[in-house]
Amino acid sequence: MTAMSPYIRSAEFCEHEYKTYFSKGLHRGQSGADKFWAGIIEANRAIFDAPGSWEFFNSQNFDDAMIDGGTSRTWLMILAAGMGGLKINETCHLI
Numbered sequence: 001m002t003a004m005s006p007y008i009r010s011a012e013f014c015e016h017e018y019k020t021y022f023s024k025g026l027h028r029g030q031s032g033a034d035k036f037w038a039g040i041i042e043a044n045r046a047i048f049d050a051p052g053s054w055e056f057f058n059s060q061n062f063d064d065a066m067i068d069g070g071t072s073r074t075w076l077m078i079l080a081a082g083m084g085g086l087k088i089n090e091t092c093h094l095i
Contacts, residue, residue, distance in 0.1 A: 001043040001071070001079060015048040039067035039076055046080040054085025 022041050039057075046053035056062075057077045067073055080086070 001040060001046075001076070003079065003082070005044070006047045006083070009044070009047060011048040014044055018045055018048070035063065035065045036068055039071065039073075042066075043071075043076045043079055046083045046085060050080050050083040050085035051087075052085075053080040053083070056080075 018041070042053050042056040045056070054077065057073060057080055062073065064073065067076065
């Protein structure tokens with residue numbers, strides 16, 4: 001997931017993919033493999049639903065196992081916020 005992703009993957013495609021395969025939260029399962037994909041899938045969600053993506057990464061109960069080692073929660077929050085997910089005067093829960 002990069003800042004260029006919205007130029008490569010359309011919002012319509014990403015929304016269809018998310019609603020078809022991931023909207024029931026299966027990517028947030030109990031196994032490490034399932035959790036590993038959650039960060040990528042929810043970051044991709046920022047392309048069509050930035051506030052929803054932001055809420056996922058800004059959760060006080062966020063599980064760091066849901067992001068892979070090639071990125072960080074901070075980067076994913078910046079990505080979602082930059083796409084319109086952050087509300088003015090909202091508290092950020094990184095700690």
